[in-house]
Structure formats: C-alpha cells, structure tokens
Amino acid sequence: MNENVKLKLASLPETPGVYQYYNKNGDLLYVGKAKNLKRRVNSYFNKTHDSNRLRVLVKNIDNIETINVNSEYDALLLENNLIKEHQPRYNILLKDDKTYPWICIKKERFPRIFSTRNVIKDGSEYFGPYSNIRTMKVLLGLIKDLYQVRSCSYDLSEKNIENHKFKVCLEYHIGNCLGPCENHQTEEDYNEQIDAIRNIIKGEFSEAKNYLIDKMTKYASNLEFEKAQIVKDKLDALVNYQAKSTIVSPTITNVDVFSITSDEEYAYINFMKIYQGAIIQSHTEEWKKKLEESDEDLLERAIIDFSERFNLNSKEIYVPFELSIEIPFRKIIVPKIGEKKHIIDLSLKNTRIFRLEQLKQTKIVDPDRHTNRIMSQMKTDLRLPVEPRHIEGFDNSNIQGTNPVSACVVFKDGKPSKKDYRIFNVKTVEGPNDFATMEEVIYRRYSRVLAEGEALPDLILIDGGKGQLSSALNSIDRLGLRGKVSVIGIAKRLEEIYYPGDPYPLYLDKTSETLKVLQHVRDESHRFGITRHRNRRSNNAFKSELDxxxxxxxxxxxxxxxxxxxxxxxxxxxxxxxxxxxxxxxxxxxxxxxxxxxxxxxx
The missing domain is CATH 1.10.150.20 (5' to 3' exonuclease, C-terminal subdomain)
Structure with missing residues (x-):
C-alpha cells in the first residue's frame, strides 16, 4: 500500500458515496457504493480475503477517488451509471438492453405504434423492453386486430392534410386504417384509440373493453349489426388475451417483484411486474460475480438497474429478504405469508428454473466450466479448504454378518473413476461390526497410499453417521493425516452431513448440486460393495459344496x-x-x- 492510499484511507468521510479504485496506470479497476465511505473502503485493507480476485484487486490499488452524495440510494444510482459508462474490470457488467425490443408510441400527430430496438429521447413513449419477443408480437397483433392505427411514416401535419398532400393507401381499403391522411378520421377519435392501446400495453384492460362495448352498443342501436359483430369479435379477442395473463391475485394491483438465487460464481435475478392482479412482464438474467458480492448487494443493484431499464415505478416492491437501502417514493416489503409470499415464491421459482436451464446448456456447450462451477460450489457448501476434485467414498457390506467387504469408490471432478475402485475383504473383524470394519479399511487404504507415495484425496466420504465417521477418524489419526485430508459422513435417513468434532449435522438443500454429487458417491459405493459382496457369498457357497x-x-x-x-x-x-x-x-x-x-x- 503506497503513501497516497494510506493518506486517503485516513481522511475518508463517514458519509454515503461512491468510491473508485485505480491502478498505477490510471485504469479504473472497480466502482463501489457505500453507506459509510470510511468504514466500507477501509474494510478492503483491514482483513484477509478468501477470494483470490479480491486479493489481486486490493494489491493493485494505487489510487482512490470518492464522490460524496446525500444518501445510499443516490450512491447506488451513481454507481450504476459509472459502471455502465466505464465498465471497470472487477465490476459486474450491467446490461443496457440494446438487444431487447420495445413497443414505441411515436410522438407525432396520429401516433404510430411499432417495435424498435433503438430508444430515441424525442418524447416518444417506450414500453418494455421485452425479453420474450413472442409476447411482444402477440400484443402488437392484438392491437392491430382491435384498432385501425396507421403504419405509414407520412408527416400528417394539419397543413399537409389540408393541402391534400397524401392519398389513402391499400391499408385504408382493406380496413386496417381509417384514413387520417385524407381527414377521414379526426385526431380526437384517433387519440381515443391510442389511449386505449396505451392502457392495454400497461395491462389495464377496462378502458379498452368499455371503449369497444360503447362502440358495439352504438352500432347495434343504429341497426348496423354487421359492424356491431365485428366489434364484438374484437372484444372477445381482448377478453381472451386478458384471460391468458397469469393471474396471481386480484387484490394486488401494482407491484414490482424481485428475487435472487445464487451460487459461488453466478447470480440469477428475476423481476415480475404485476398490474391489476396479473403478471404483465417478467424477466430473468444471469450475472457473473466478480468479487465477494452478497445477495443483498446484488439485489439492490438489480432493483436500480431493472427499474431504469424496464421503466418500473410501482410504489411497492416485494423482495425475499430485508435490504438496507431505502428508495424514495417506493416501499420495500418482505412478504412472510399469504398471497404476497406466494408471489415471491413464484419469482424465486423462475430464478431456480432459469439457473437449471443455464447449467444444462453450460454442461453441453462448456463442460469444463460446468465442472468448475460444481467444484467451487462444493468447496463453499461443505466448508472445505480446497475444491474436492478427488473424492473417495466408503461403504461396508456384510449382509447377515457373512463375507464382509468394504467398497472404496473414486470420483474425479465429480465423475466416477471406475478404474480406481477398490474392494477390501475384511480380515481382522469377527461378525457384523460396521465401526470396526470402517476403521480397518480406512487404515489399510491410506497406509498403502502413504507407502506408495500416491496422492491423498481432497475429500473422504463415509457412508454413515457419527459412529462410522468416528471410527474412520481413529485410523486417520493413527496415520497422522488429521488436517491433511477432509473427512465427512453422510447419513441416509435425512441426508445429514457430519463433521469431525461437530455434534450438529449440516443439512443441504435437497436440490443442491453438492448434495447430488455426495449422494452419487454414496450410492455408487453402496452399489459396488453390494455387487462384490454377493459375488463373494456365491463363490463361498460353491466352494463349500464342490471345492x-x-x-x-x-x-x-x-x-x-x-x-x-x-x-x-x-x-x-x-x-x-x-x-x-x-x-x-x-x-x-x-x-x-x-x-x-x-x-x-x-x-
């Protein structure tokens, strides 16, 4: 740490703000926000970090610049903008959504409505962006079926229309446009359609339905039944579209919902916009972690980023856990029960499904990345000093106390390495004694590994609870391997994970990849042991009769x-x-x- 950094750390204010780290070449490395600049920035230099990337970042910091703001919310907004502008190496890169389309209501007389990927700040209204393009196309198709909105790009100024500069086109003759270019439709009538369309895009259908009902009734009262039937068909199409919306709760009117699921390397963030009780917009995306970002920190960033990108401004925000940030004019709520909690659970389900989809794609496209993610996650979940690239699992088989054997299976990078499997015929134990058998086999296995100079595993998995684990540890201690290799036990009934010296087991999420790998090791050792045990019993039965x-x-x-x-x-x-x-x-x-x-x- 150079003198400039030391001086800066000593003089930082205890106020909200944004800090920027630069290397000796003047390159911006990282942008962060803080509720208390002095406490937050000093924390980088006052503790030992587990993340190698974070240690490298701190080592390369040559200069610190800060910007003071009035609140943590202002700091988060500023951080968001600086990250997008400068894209520092150690920050999560926030998306600008140039790849997603929007629905645009153009600012002009007789506004056009169309999809676009270019947002121009000319006063036009933009709705979206739509991550599901099919949803947007269905919506635009519905609008076209319901209303006669022009598709031409003519400048329909009053002067041009009065001078008869334009002629009606084919769209007019086939009924898709009412011909405002030749003054066949008034601006007031046209704008009534635009108001109804705007509400449909927002998820508000009542005004559009009332507009169509009034129009249908007017035609019917004038005995124009064919026109009334056409309007009725449009009304039925609108009701049908509304019915297909996912209704979550008729009592929840206008809410933005955010949730997050994360692993060691990635976070999966979902937002849902709920209007008039229905989900009218949903989006999930993957963020690659760069440093030791917490779920709270990431979700706060997502709320700011998504709100900006997707024009979210609901007065209430639902999240799965407490956040420290306060957002002006918006209330953050953590639902605990009822329909609101159900909505959070639905959002979380979206993140988990999206994560599984990404993992499946990664497994096919980039199997090395898939393996690295699992190994990194297992290290974190199981509190191991190293990634468990080499796992050895043990299980005993001694049905009815005869012909006891113990199986040792080997997994490399989470996959079985069958050429390294070993079977042990128990030599020193009389009768069915699981504990003594485990102690004998562990000692025989690793005394030979040491004698032959082979590599020790990163993790030893014992099939069983405290008793079997304790027996295995007796041999580990006799061989002087305590602290050199990690040893855990897995009990079958509730899939508890036991650690040496810890009376309380660890319970992993039943869907976690870490647990699935451990179960695979345990089940494979059981299968291998049972198969060899049956063969040995059969051979012994033949021997007693014929040999x-x-x-x-x-x-x-x-x-x-x-x-x-x-x-x-x-x-x-x-x-x-x-x-x-x-x-x-x-x-x-x-x-x-x-x-x-x-x-x-x-x-």
Missing amino acids: DIPGVGPQTIKELLTNFKTVQKIKSASLEELTNIIGKSRAEKIKAYFSNENNANIG
Missing part, C-alpha cells in the same frame, strides 16, 4: 456349473449324466462324496 471334493479341480467345477447351473442339480444328477460331462472317474468321486455326506447327515 472340498478330492480330485475335483476348478476346471471340472466350471464345466459342471456351466451344464447343471446349480450345486443342487449336480447332487441329484445320475452317474451317467455326470460321466457324459466330466468322465467316469471324476463322476464316481462326486457321487461318492455326496453319498457319504448324506449318510453322515442321516447318522
């Missing part, structure tokens, strides 16, 4: 089992049947053996 017969070797036993399938059928076979398979001499030995065995049992 003890004098003069009968492994090849003879194999031929017999290939033809007769079971030991019982071999016992009941006639001498002639056995002779046809293995010859008379060995057939007589087998018949004599089983005959003596039966006599011994009778005696």
